[in-house]
Amino acid sequence: MTGGDQPILVTGGAGFIGSNLVDRLAGEGHRVIAYDALSRPGVAGNLEWLQSRHGDRIEPIVADIRDEARLADAAVRAGAVFHLAGQVAVTTSLVDPRDDFSVNILGTLHLLDALRTRNPEAPLIFASTNKVYGDLADLDFERDGDRYVPSDAAIRAHGIGEGRPLDFHTPYGCSKGAADQYVLDYARSYGLRTAVLRMSCIYGQRQMGTEDQGWVAHFLIRALEGKPITLYGDGCQMRDILDVADAVDAYLAAWHAIDRVSGRAFNLGGGADNAVSLRQLLAHIGDLLGRGIDVTFEDWRAGDQRYFVADTRAAQAALGLGARREWRDGVARLARWLADARGLAIAAPREAAA
Numbered sequence: 001m002t003g004g005d006q007p008i009l010v011t012g013g014a015g016f017i018g019s020n021l022v023d024r025l026a027g028e029g030h031r032v033i034a035y036d037a038l039s040r041p042g043v044a045g046n047l048e049w050l051q052s053r054h055g056d057r058i059e060p061i062v063a064d065i066r067d068e069a070r071l072a073d074a075a076v077r078a079g080a081v082f083h084l085a086g087q088v089a090v091t092t093s094l095v096d097p098r099d100d101f102s103v104n105i106l107g108t109l110h111l112l113d114a115l116r117t118r119n120p121e122a123p124l125i126f127a128s129t130n131k132v133y134g135d136l137a138d139l140d141f142e143r144d145g146d147r148y149v150p151s152d153a154a155i156r157a158h159g160i161g162e163g164r165p166l167d168f169h170t171p172y173g174c175s176k177g178a179a180d181q182y183v184l185d186y187a188r189s190y191g192l193r194t195a196v197l198r199m200s201c202i203y204g205q206r207q208m209g210t211e212d213q214g215w216v217a218h219f220l221i222r223a224l225e226g227k228p229i230t231l232y233g234d235g236c237q238m239r240d241i242l243d244v245a246d247a248v249d250a251y252l253a254a255w256h257a258i259d260r261v262s263g264r265a266f267n268l269g270g271g272a273d274n275a276v277s278l279r280q281l282l283a284h285i286g287d288l289l290g291r292g293i294d295v296t297f298e299d300w301r302a303g304d305q306r307y308f309v310a311d312t313r314a315a316q317a318a319l320g321l322g323a324r325r326e327w328r329d330g331v332a333r334l335a336r337w338l339a340d341a342r343g344l345a346i347a348a349p350r351e352a353a354a
C-alpha cells in the first residue's frame, strides 16, 4: 500500500459512494482530493457536508474528468486513486451515447495515462458495474411468487461469479465495460497497480436516487413524499443490494490488498443473503411507512436484467470482508435518514447506531 503524506484522490468524490468514501478516508486522517464536476443534481451539498466535517483535509477540485490537465495535476500528487466519477445512468447513455463515451471511457483513459506516465506506483481502484455481464438472457429463470429465481441450483445458491463471460449491453454497459477492461489491462500491459469492483446496487445515506439511477433511494423518496412509483417490467426482477458502508469497506480493503489483487476484478454486492425483488422492497417500504405504496407499471427498460445477484465469495476471500448489513435494516436506516432530511416523521423503528 502507498499513501504516506500524499493525498488520496477520489474522482466523483461528491457523489453518493464517493462522498461516503471520502468521509471515511478523511475520518482516518488522510488528506483527500475530492474531484467532481458536481454535474449530478444535489451533490454540491455532499461536498459542503464533507468540508464542514473535515475542513482542510478535503481539497475540492470542481472540474470535469475530461479536463486532462487538471485531472493529471491531481493524479500525479496522489498516493492512491479511487475512480468513481462517471456518467451513471443507462437511460442517459441511450439519449447521448457520445457524452457517455467521453466521460466513462476517455475520462478513465486520461486518468490511467496520467498514472502510467507520471505516477505509476499509485494504486487505482475502479467503480465498475454488474452490467458488464449483460442481460443473462441465456440463463433460465423461474417465477417464484413475487421474484425471479435462477433454475440453476449453483447460481441460485451463490449468484453470478467473475467467470461469467462479459457481454456489454447499452452504451452505459459498453462504456463502463470498456473502462473496466482498460483498468485491468493497464495492470497487465504497464504494471500499474489496479483493481476493479463490479458493483451491484449500492444504497445508503447521501444517495440522490432518481428514476434513472439509485432506485432504492428513489423508491423511498417517492414513498415518503406520497407520490406514485413506476415499475418497469413486472417488479419481480431480483437484485442484491449492499449498504454503502459495506461498499466503502471493500474499496479500502482493495486498496490495502493491492499488491495481492492487482489486475483482478471482483463482483461486489449484497450477495444471495441480500437479494430482493423490487416488489419485496416496496412491501418492506410499505411496512416501514405504515401505508400502501401507489405503483404503476410500464414496459421493461433496455438492458434490464431479470435477475442479478453477485457471487461475492471471491471478494470476501481476497479482500477479507466482514459481515454485511442485512438489507431490511439498511433500508430502514436510509428511510430514517431521508425522512429526517425532509423534516418528515415516520413510524420506522430507530435502528442500532452504526
Ligand SMILES: NC(=O)c1ccc[n+]([C@@H]2O[C@H](COP(=O)([O-])OP(=O)(O)OC[C@H]3O[C@@H](n4cnc5c(N)ncnc54)[C@H](O)[C@@H]3O)[C@@H](O)[C@H]2O)c1
Pocket (backbone or CB within 6 Å): 011, 012, 013, 014, 015, 016, 017, 018, 035, 036, 037, 038, 039, 040, 043, 063, 064, 065, 066, 083, 084, 085, 086, 087, 088, 103, 107, 127, 128, 129, 130, 176, 198, 199, 200, 201, 202, 203, 208, 214
Ligand atoms: N450506485 C450504484 O449502485 C452503482 C452500481 C454500479 C456502479 N456504480 C458506479 O459507481 C460510481 C459512483 O456511483 P454513484 O452511485 O456514487 O453515482 P453519483 O452520480 O452519486 O456519483 C458520480 C459522481 O461523478 C460526478 N461526475 C459525473 N460526471 C462527471 C464528469 N464528467 N467529471 C467529473 N465528475 C463527474 C457527479 O457529479 C457525481 O458526483 C459510478 O462510476 C457508477 O457508474 C454505481
